[in-house]
Amino acid sequence: MSTHDPGGIGAGSEHGDEHLAASGRADSEAADHYLPGADVDEPALIDVEEVRPELADPQLVDALVAPDRAVHARMGEPLLQMQGVTVRFGGLVALDDVTFDIRRGEILGLIGPNGAGKTTAFNAMTGVYRPTSGTVMFDGASLGKAKRFSITQRGIARTFQNIRLFNEMTALENVVVGTDARHRTSVPGALFRTSRHRREERDAIDRAMALLEFVGVGGRATEKARNLSYGDQRRLEIARALATEPKLLCLDEPAAGFNPAEKESLMGLIRHIRDDGYTVLLIEHDMRLVRGVTDRIVVLEFGRVIAEGTPDEVTNDPKVIAAYLGVPDAPESEETTDAPA
């Protein structure tokens, strides 16, 4: 993935403040706790002492984490549809009439050589870029001109290739911020701490804690994000994206920088996420990981879809092999034939 990505949706940090303001925590004292660089000695806004210890119970965690098990009934139907999507940057066509579906309940891999358009496709479906032409349909309706926050609310969440966490916030707080996308209390409700608002806060903490357990960093809930290991930070990003209760989770090179054992364990987590009723889009360079975890793969090259199918079909496709390995040079014997005698 490139570094062009200028931002992201709800699970991304730049929207954290937006969410806080929307949920009424924009008073300066509370907001300070959420800002990167906030005074490390101040007490955390969320009293983690209150977190219920029984959340470590795996069954309860599963029950809290899985958003909508009824999704299984509609498995295989298109959830997101890229329909003839073209994205131009001036004279450069980054995506050229791209059409593919992401089906409910699947893990779809989006692969392709450097500069193929993967990030651009990701950005087109998460509201970062508006397609020059074509349509992105999600859950039966066009994303149209939807802004990133509303795309989060409609059910798309993403993680970033370059980790974007609130470093000075605890792991738990980072995930609670993600739950703000689903808060329903008004600003006055939050300011006056109505019972509904307090209940939502309580639920947000419970759910955030369950998500931390689910991704395997429950034991680090009260530590500042910056003190987590690189691998745990990646897992924390996934927990925060899941906190927005997405239907579609887009993972942008989640295994970047992982060793083989960490990759193996991440594959297990991604499968578990899918089994819990989420649909997953995965951009990943590591072919072993992509083959091992995806149900289907879409391959881009020069902004176009060149192959689509099961991992076996795609990785044996001559067009894909040529795209990755380059078209073989003309045989030497031909060159010698043409050479002057």
Ligand SMILES: Nc1ncnc2c1ncn2[C@@H]1O[C@H](COP(=O)(O)OP(=O)(O)OP(=O)(O)O)[C@@H](O)[C@H]1O
């Ligand atoms: N904001 C932008 N402005 C101009 N050109 C861009 C922008 N974003 C992407 N591009 C160009 O669009 C093409 C596709 O880039 P993109 O980042 O989507 O590819 P990618 O498949 O994600 O590549 P990589 O695997 O290297 O990250 C590239 O030629 C890239 O230089």
